Amino acid sequence: MARLRDSAGVLIGVSSLYETAPVGGPEQWDYLNAVVVLDTPLSARDLLDLCLEIEQERGRERTGPGAPRTLDLDLLVHGSVAVDEPGLTVPHPRLTERRFVLEPLVEVWGDGPVPGVADLRAALATAGDQDVRRIAGPEWAHRRRMGAAAAATAAVLAGVSVVAGILRRRRGP
Numbered sequence: 001m002a003r004l005r006d007s008a009g010v011l012i013g014v015s016s017l018y019e020t021a022p023v024g025g026p027e028q029w030d031y032l033n034a035v036v037v038l039d040t041p042l043s044a045r046d047l048l049d050l051c052l053e054i055e056q057e058r059g060r061e062r063t064g065p066g067a068p069r070t071l072d073l074d075l076l077v078h079g080s081v082a083v084d085e086p087g088l089t090v091p092h093p094r095l096t097e098r099r100f101v102l103e104p105l106v107e108v109w110g111d112g113p114v115p116g117v118a119d120l121r122a123a124l125a126t127a128g129d130q131d132v133r134r135i136a137g138p139e140w141a142h143r144r145r146m147g148a149a150a151a152a153t154a155a156v157l158a159g160v161s162v163v164a165g166i167l168r169r170r171r172g173p
Helices: 002-008 044-057 099-109 120-126 138-142
Strands: 010-014 017-020 031-039 083-085 088-090 132-136 151-157 160-168
Touching: 002 031, 002 044, 010 138, 017 099, 031 099, 031 138, 044 083, 044 088, 099 120, 099 132
Parallel strands: none
Antiparallel strands: 010 031, 017 031, 017 132, 031 160, 083 088, 151 160
């Protein structure tokens, strides 16, 4: 998180930490999810490029959709605009389907604007029944290390970047 904060902008807020089972793909460890809000001057493409660079620095290997990963940074929203270009769709096309993204996003962003989403809280209320468990408050972000592996989801909202983190649990399936 420090690398993102130091390179992308000013930290504005951090959600609690949530544990969830992976969605789709092969059987794998649980993940930890969180949202970090940053004020950023970066464009959507530049922020995505930074997220991909951070993933690579942390040993992320892209072996296919839904494959186990140590770090996964997705750009969910950037400002009040929609972006649809090769390799980048903003808002994230599955944002409203993923309770593991919506729970921490609503916690830290509340009623903040998301292009194409009239009401984040209503989207959360209708999201799938994925089990999302709050396991730590926002203070988790002030710890130096949160386990051996991490995966994260990133979102940028109205000049504010929201990064939802998913840290992979150490225990196996």
